[in-house]
Amino acid sequence: KKIDLDILTTAFAGIETIADPAQVAKLSQDYHTFSPVLAPKLEGKVGDIVVRPANEQEVLKVAAICAKYRVPVTVRGAGTGNYGQCVPLHGGVIVDMTRMHEIVWLKPGVARLEAGVKLAALDKQARGIGWEMRMAPSTYRTATIGGFIAGGSGGIGSIQYGLLSDRGNLLALRVVTLEDEPRIVELRGDDVRKVNHAWGINGIITQLEIPLGPAYPWAEVIITFEDFITAAKFGQALGNADGMIKKLIAIFASPIPQYFHALQEYIPEGVHPAFLMVAESSLESLPGLVQQYGGQITYQKPAQEAGKGTHLAEFTWNHATLHARTVDTSITYLQSMFPADSSLQLVEHMYHYFGDEVMMHLEFLRVNGKVTPGALQLVRYTTEERLNEIIRYHEEQGVQIANPHTYIIEDSGRKVIDSEQLKFKEMVDPYGLMNPGKSKVLQFKITS
Ligand code: FAD
DSSP: OOOOHHHHHHHTTTSEEEOOHHHHHHTTOOSGGGOTTHHHHHTTOOOSEEEEOSSHHHHHHHHHHHHHTTOOEEEESSSOOSSSTTSOTTOOEEEEOTTOOOEEEEETTEEEEETTOBHHHHHHHHHTTTEEESOBOTTTTTOBHHHHHHHOOOOBTHHHHOOTTSTTSOOEEEEEOOSSSOOEEEEEGGGGGGTTTOTTOSOEEEEEEEEEEEOOOEEEEEEEESSHHHHHHHHHHHHHOTTSOEEEEEEEOTTGGGGOGGGGGGSOTTOEEEEEEEEGGGGGGHHHHHHHTTOEEEEEEOHHHHTSSSOGGGGSTHHHHHHHHHHOTTEEEOOEEOOOOTTOHHHHHHHHHHGGGEEOEEEEEEETTEEEEEEOOEEEOOOHHHHHHHHHHHHHHTOEEOOTTOOSGGGTTTSSOOHHHHHHHHHHOTTOOBSTTSOSSSOOOOOO
């Protein structure tokens, strides 16, 4: 359906909008360009207008207008998502939430926030009272909390607290519906699952309540190893060392560290490093464990200095892919979860089986109480067919792949949309206006 921009612009009077086509195109993008499969599929997909509500009342007004004119709606935080989650597949209105950045309140262990609050801003405030986010993506400097909950999965801190979708990592959220008369719905307890990781198609999140973790002074450490499997086993052992407080255990197979230009002096060619964030109080226990695995500590930054300059964390999680792609744009990636198995047999098998074509990057996290190797392997891309073959082989061997090369929810990590989310979707978005085309199950219901 052709969208009448004049009607929309008039209807949005009093709310900040952006109509400049170059700006609108920019705000229709995210980081799906990491995928050579997604890039051509999403090329040229742009919204018609961007609206930037400043408060919930304005969100209600925007929702009413979009419902009235049956216009597709794509909600957006900072646009750092990797699967084209905030690329509008059928044009329409882009709702940019970044003006809603109020920290509503902070209490020991809990924060209530507007959806557009940047993660780094929250951490800064929370640290003032001794707390911090339990986990954050490596994009924490720019990403919003609404975007993280709707589109992210975990990150720095997940070695302690698990994934974002784990019970207890999101306490409450509040959404505006896309009904003829939009309502505000607050979900608490297990009900939050109706919206968690729904890729922006289950209502416009305006506020959230998340638990916080105690803010330790985190030291940054690089340890190098002569061989990859020993480095990986060290990572597993540190993960298993329950007395040691840590926030990050990332392991890179050579030659990945060559892409980290700023860290060259700490990582000689050919070695396999572990990047760690460890509470300063646990640092004294580290050399013993390092020695046991024959590693060498080549870099150690105390917490006070870790705050200055680039954080080590900004070379981990999907930032490793970003750095590699800066050097070689033919590199893409996988998102994997290996089975929890302290012997790391399957990791070792894949490491040898694919050699240099699939370069191993492990991120240890806690899954159902067990220290588990997640992985964001770097893939030297040749064809889509070969990429699918690599994915299939992993799945056949028992590695779960959350495919980052699709914009369809059911083809990604989710595999299915859970029925509760579907039921909620039918209630909050009866006309199927929220980024239609993201789901196979949900029909594009715009009829006139
Ligand atoms: P956006 O990209 O703007 O949005 C993400 C999704 O949420 C979209 O579907 C959007 O429609 C929806 N959405 C946004 N705001 C709302 C709202 N208010 N209401 C309803 N829906 C909404 N992710 C991780 O989980 N862990 C990582 O470690 C990680 N590392 C990354 C590293 C790099 C270099 C890059 C490019 C990405 C990485 N990501 C990671 C992905 C992404 O950065 C994070 O998930 C981030 O939290 C997304 O926040 P955002 O504000 O940019 O969301």
